[in-house]
C-alpha cells in the first residue's frame with residue numbers, strides 16, 4: 001500500500017499565530033512530501049484559535065474557538081502552538097489521557113509540568129515531542145534525547161533566546177536603544193506574547209530547565225534555574241566589554257558539578273556574561289541561537305541556527321509531527337522521559353563562576369591593596385588587574401579566578417562600600433577565558 005492510500009494521521013492544530021500559521025501553511029503546501037516521509041497522509045483536521053473571525057486566510061470549515069472539543073474529536077495528534085500554562089496544560093493532559101500524541105513548542109509549560117505530561121504519555125502509550133521548545137529550528141533536543149543517550153554529558157551552554165540576542169547584538173554593534181530594538185524583535189515575531197518573558201530571562205530559564213533535564217537525566221524545573229535577564233545590562237557594561245575586546249551575551253549554562261566527595265549535582269543558570277570577541281558565541285548575532293554540548297566521549301559539539309521566528313520554528317514542529325506520524329503508522333513510540341539519575345540541583349551561591357569587575361577608584365597609594373584585601377577576605381583569587389589613569393581617579397578592572405558565586409557577590413558588596421571606590425561601573429560574570 002502506498003503512503004497516500006494509508007489511513008490518514010489526523011492533526012488538531014491549537015493556535016495559528018506566528019508559528020502555527022507557518023505550520024498550517026507547510027502542512028498544506030507540502031502534503032504530498034510529508035505523506036511520503038510519514039508513511040501516511042498527515043491531514044489537518046481542525047484549527048483552534050481564540051478569534052476565528054480574525055483568520056480569513058484559513059478554511060472556515062476547519063476553524064473553531066473550542067480547543068477542548070477539537071481535541072476530543074476524531075484526531076490522532078495534537079499540535080499545541082498557543083503557549084502559556086493554562087488552559088494548555090489541561091488540554092494536553094486530556095489529549096495524552098486519550099492516547100493522542102502531542103507535539104508542542106511550549107517551553108513555559110514543559111519547564112513547569114513536564115513530569116505530569118510524561119506520566120500521562122507513558123500511561124496511555126502516546127508520544128510527547130517538543131523539539132521546537134528550545135532553540136527554534138535547531139535540532140538540539142533529539143540529539144540530547146537520542147544521539148547522545150549513550151554518552152555522559154557534562155555541560156550544555158549557549159544562547160537560547162533570540163529576542164535578547166537580537167537586542168544585545170544591536171546594542172553592541174549600532175548602540176541602538178533597548179526599547180526600540182525590543183519593538184522590532186516583537187514585530188519580527190521573535191518575542192513572546194509577553195516580551196518580559198524574554199528580557200527578564202524566563203524564556204531562557206525554561207529552556208535551560210528542559211536542556212538540563214534531558215542532558216543530565218534528572219528533573220529540573222524553572223524554579224531550579226538561577227535567572228537574571230538583560231534589564232540591568234546598560235551602555236556602560238557594553239562599553240566596558242568593548243574596551244577589553246569582549247562582548248555581552250545572555251547565556252544559559254547547565255553543568256554537571258562534581259564535589260570533592262565525588263557526589264554529583266546539576267547547576268542551571270541564565271544570566272548575562274562577558275565573553276571574548278574571539279569566542280564562537282560572540283559571533284552569534286540577531287535572532288540566531290548557538291549551543292555547545294560537552295560530553296565525555298563525543299567531546300565538544302556545537303549547534304547553530306535560527307532560534308526564533310515562525311518559519312524556523314515550524315520546521316522543528318513538522319519534524320516532530322512526521323516522527324509522531326511514523327510511530328503511529330509503525331505502531332511504535334518515541335523516547336520516554338529519562339529522569340533516572342535524579343541529580344540534585346546545586347544552589348547558585350555554591351556554583352563556581354568568574355567575575356569581571358570594573359571600578360572607578362581614587363588614584364592614591366594603598367587603594368589597590370584595599371581592593372585586593374576585599375577579594376582575599378572572601379577567599380577569591382584574582383586572575384588579572386588592569387589600571388588606567390584618568391584625571392584624579394583611576395579605572396580599575398579586575399578579573400577573578402573561579403570562586404563560589406556567593407563569595408564573589410559578597411566581595412563586590414564589600415568593595416562598593418570602600419571610601420576609595422567612587423563607582424562600581426560594571427559587574428559581570430565571565431565565560432570562555434582561561
Ligand code: NDP
Nearest residue numbers: 015016017018019048049050051081082083105106308309
Ligand atoms: P502567537 O501569539 O503568535 O499565537 C498564539 C495563537 O494561539 C494564536 O493563533 C491565538 O489565536 C491562539 N490562542 C490563544 N489563546 C487561545 C485559546 N484560548 N484557544 C484557542 N487558541 C488560542 O504565538 P507564537 O506562535 O509566537 O507562539 C506559540 C508557541 O510557540 C508559544 O508556546 C511560544 O513560546 C512557542 N514558540 C514561539 C517561537 C517564536 O519564534 N514565535 C519560537 C519557539 C517557540 P488568535 O490568532 O485568534 O489570537
Ligand code: HSE
Nearest residue numbers: 161162163190192308
Ligand atoms: N521568544 C523566543 C526567543 C522564541 O526570542 O527566543 C523562541 O523560543
